[in-house]
Amino acid sequence: MTPATGALHIVQISDCHLAQNVGPVIRGVDPDETLAGVLELVRVSRPDYCLATGDLSDEGSTESYERLLDYLHVLEVPIACLPGNHDDAEVMRRMLPGANIGMPEVLDLGAWRIVLLDSTIPGCCPGHLSEERLAGLAAHLRDRPEAHHLIALHHPALPSGCAWMDDDMLLDNPEDLFATIRDVATVRGVIWGHIHQDFFERVEGIPCWGAPATSVQFLPNSRDFRADERMPGLRHLWLNQDGSIESRIERVGDV
Template identity: 40%
Template sequence: MLRIIQITDTHLLADKHGLLRGHDTDRSLRRVLDHVAQHAAPFDLVLVTGDLAHQAEPNAYMRLKSYLKKTGVPIECLPGNHDRQSVMQASFIPYGIGCANIFDRRPWRIIMLNSVIPGQDLGQLSAAELARLDNALRDLTEGHALVCLHHPPVPVGNPSMDEMGLSNAAEFFRVIDAHSCVRAVLWGHAHSEFADVRRGVQLLGTPSTCFQFRASAAGIAVDDAPPAYRWLWLFPDGTLKTGVTPV
């Protein structure tokens, strides 16, 4: 069994004590990681699914790196609309943290995609990224795939958020549907929990480690729901168990 912790939308600021919408995102993340260490251990891998640094400053990534390294397990990240992949790579790769990688924990293959359009909140998978996904799934003759990206590929029940989801979800699902090995798709971005099943594939959205969003008359409002993380247990037969833990 492979035990994964997913954290997402950490939105760290350059200033450790800075506030975002009145929230101390650094403190909130540290509380989440303390909870993970105390209540979710042991685990084998941490996945971080985008919006790691709110304004993509190098020192926000360096602080995140130091917090994540304390987990003592491999870390794999992918970028969100607030990130700059080049800054992430420079901050993480020298320290052994993966950035938008495809890697195997047999019999599982984990596919971390980059759905960012630079300068836009809306997401899109480029032709190259769709081809990378397609090839990774085709190569997987025996085994199961977990596909991760920042932007939700389905509506999540928040119209303003849905306007900045994955804009080419139909193309994404055309690739997913062409292969029988995909067991789950995992994302962040919406700052809310989501769970559904589509053609046997689990669709899973995870709340942020800082504040959550809800739909409001003005579009999007900050909810009073707590910070959270997701745990996933991936079994060799392709089944998985998962849940979201509020902190």
């Protein structure tokens, strides 16, 4: 795939699950080690921007965000972060306040506007978009009607295919999200994390992508929880000037 000239190159990393201390191996994976491998992919690909779509910490500890910040600083790539259900959004906001590594609600990058939606409910696994957050999204879309829009959030707005997650771990009001964006012709795509696996589906013509984790992978189409042997990875997105998006997954060790 050859992205069109002038495309904005975004990489999405997700679900790092860094623990309070380095060392604990979660389901056979050391999350600091696997994150280092994925960040090396980011460094080599030199994107214009990186989006980190939540569960960056496993339990919301200050120590985990301190290490994340150390890892991200050396990349020298601007990064926008979203909270996931494992994060502590307040601790995150305190720890990641910078211009280049922060938690903006909106990124205006040339012809594109990226809206970052906090879908978390403190203390709960599933996600929800409150009326206030949806009104904020609608306002962000209205503000730049000439722009192409990409929406990012942590929780999936569509079933993943894994029954153990799809029963009660997703966004609990996806219909409200789609009702907000359905008639906005400039919404070109939606991306999320949480599912630790590659995902793609269109809803009413809007492409929706899920991403692998930088930590443990989940086996697609599993009834009960099963880890996947696939390597950690990231999602590349090329946002073209005409509003089209090209995307692919890259995993550690791909040649």
